[in-house]
Amino acid sequence: MASFLLFQLASVSALVGMTLGWRGVMTRYSGFYDLPTAWSNVFWGILVGGFYGSMTHNFILVPYLEQALIDEQAAVVNPLNLLLLCLMASVAVHLLLRRDRVRKGSSQPTSGWALGLAIGGMLAMVFILSILQSFTLDLSMVISIVCLALFGPRCEALITSFQGHLMLQGKRWGAVLRGTFWRCAYVVMFAFAVVNISAWVFIIPATLLFNRSSESWIWDSIPKEGKKRLRKIWARNAREALSKSTGRPSSDMDGLKEAEE
Numbered sequence: 001m002a003s004f005l006l007f008q009l010a011s012v013s014a015l016v017g018m019t020l021g022w023r024g025v026m027t028r029y030s031g032f033y034d035l036p037t038a039w040s041n042v043f044w045g046i047l048v049g050g051f052y053g054s055m056t057h058n059f060i061l062v063p064y065l066e067q068a069l070i071d072e073q074a075a076v077v078n079p080l081n082l083l084l085l086c087l088m089a090s091v092a093v094h095l096l097l098r099r100d101r102v103r104k105g106s107s108q109p110t111s112g113w114a115l116g117l118a119i120g121g122m123l124a125m126v127f128i129l130s131i132l133q134s135f136t137l138d139l140s141m142v143i144s145i146v147c148l149a150l151f152g153p154r155c156e157a158l159i160t161s162f163q164g165h166l167m168l169q170g171k172r173w174g175a176v177l178r179g180t181f182w183r184c185a186y187v188v189m190f191a192f193a194v195v196n197i198s199a200w201v202f203i204i205p206a207t208l209l210f211n212r213s214s215e216s217w218i219w220d221s222i223p224k225e226g227k228k229r230l231r232k233i234w235a236r237n238a239r240e241a242l243s244k245s246t247g248r249p250s251s252d253m254d255g256l257k258e259a260e261e
Helices: 002-025 035-071 079-097 100-104 108-134 139-168 172-195 197-220 224-246 250-260
Strands: none
Touching (some): 002 139, 002 197, 035 100, 035 108, 079 108, 079 139, 079 172, 100 108, 108 139, 108 172, 108 197, 139 172, 139 197, 172 197
């Protein structure tokens, strides 16, 4: 019963992080990308993330925790395993994003974001469950759980969306190698964050920095006509917000805009 409750807590935490990751980027461009394809990649991400998270836990996290608790060393255990796991994950992402359904709509970045959220959510769930089962809950562990829930899905979404962006530019296997490098980096940092809360001082700023670039990756995947329509919608929303703040009708704002043009 206790294990089931811990699993439920880890699952809910990861789902919250996935939901916030979706609302942060995908809702901004809602209606201008292939939403059904993106949702289908969430399903595939859950499958891939289940295997990826389980193998990462067994071959990376558990040996790392055993070594850190015994001799207090922060070295990566079995770096070859780390490289192979991250390479397999990157190849799986590559194969999913090169499907005709994805390429036809040039939706590699948006599909990659949805795929990455699911993969990262599963990985975060496994790491959170490991914390709940292995450590006594205190303030530092609560902070690590919250940060894993919030940034685990988003970090993987950033990497997968970036990989899709590179694929959209024709950089196929170069995208796989870059995705592998970044996955190795963030898996190592997440494992370190389990035992040392100071790791979030490096993870969070890097995530927020690359999160700003993700909007340009999504923007590049939108067709030209969609970009024009989206600019008009944003301009109209900006005029309506300005009219509310100044107390002037939005029709007057439209008249001023036409006079300026």
